[in-house]
Amino acid sequence: MNRKPDYLAHAVLILGVLIFIFPIWVAFSGATQSAGAINRGDLSLIPRLSGLPVFINALGFGNTAKGGVPIWHMMMVSALMALGIALGKIAISSISAFAIAFFRFPFRMVAFWLIFITLMLPVEVRIIPTYSVMSDFHLINTFTGLTMPLIASATATLLFRQVFLAVPDELVEAAKLDGAGPMRFFFDILLPVSGANLAALFVILFVYGWNQYLWPLLVATNGRLDTIVLGIVQLITSDQLTPWNLVMAATILAIVPPVFVVVAMQRWFVAGLTETDK
Incomplete structure (x- = not known):
């Protein structure tokens, strides 16, 4: 039996797509x-084909008059920062969730609830003490200072814990019988079975790291550590007449890497969000 298409649902979806796409289209046309x-x-609103080389020119454009760097350098810094944050969050969160889920030690649940409570404290609330700690360790204007405070993630820890708790006890016992130690069990069994969850978290955390603005604004006063988000804002707020076509081209270029990551990992991303046994 053929079901009739839901025209209302399709109309709402198309409207939503148009609302999200319209600002990007305006930026692309303006560039x-x-x-x-x-x-x-x-x-x-109609792009001019003769103006397409602006995207290549924008890669070398930047606020160099004030000690800044070109757009391509900002994008490299953003990419390395996003990768460092995503991989660091996954590494620390998976290991901490592994300890909480499979080991029995004093104050285990206290540690779990302390991690959970940090969900109530966004970066903006703890920005001053975090900056003070980074300053005391002389990590201001360093790549380590740019990424390390953003690596810890209570959300990722909770998600990994839920995935690990869903692992059957029979699998744990079988690993013990085969002589697998804790770390071998972690790397050879737990991580492979949580592959979809890993992919979903990587996409979310990469986009989170790429879009960071407040923390890089405070900790990276050296122009060579400017991220693409900071760079675009600096181009708009410069004393000179704003080159809006280059700013819009830089904005479109800034969208490309996170979109590429989402598209490349779409299948695993959707699986990680929709698997019911998680």
């Missing part, structure tokens, strides 16, 4: 036009 036309308010 292909002249900065003077945009400053005059003559922004057209």
Whole structure:
């Protein structure tokens, strides 16, 4: 029996897509036009093919007059920062969840609840003591200071704990009978069975790291550590006339890496979010 298409649901979905796509389309169209036309308010929604080379030119553009770096360098810093945060969060969270789920030690649940309570404290609340700690360790204007305070993740720890608790006891006993130690059990069994969850977390955490603004703004006063998000804001707030076409081109370029990560890992990302046994 053929079901009739739900036209209302499709209409709502199409409307949602248009609402999300429209600002990106405006930025793409504006990037292909002249900065003077945009400053005059003559922004057209139709891209100009002759202006497409602006995306290549934008890679070498930056606030270099104030000691900044070009856009391609900012994107490299953002990519390394996002990778460091995502991989660091996954490594620390998976190991801490492994300890909480499979080991019995004093104050185990106290440690778990302390990790859980940190969900109530966003980065903005603990930004001053975090900055003070980084300053005391002389990590201001370093890549370590840029990434390390953002590595700990209570959310990822809770998700890994739920995945590990779903592992059958028979599998744990079989590993013990085969002589597998704790770390071999962790790497050879737990991580492979939580592959979809790992992929979903990596996508979420990569985008989280890529979009960071407040912490890099405080800790990276050296222009060589500017991220792409900071770079775009600096281009807009510069003393000179804003080159809006290059700013819009940089904005489109900044969207490409996270979109690529999401598309490349889409199948595992959706599986990690929809598997019911998690």
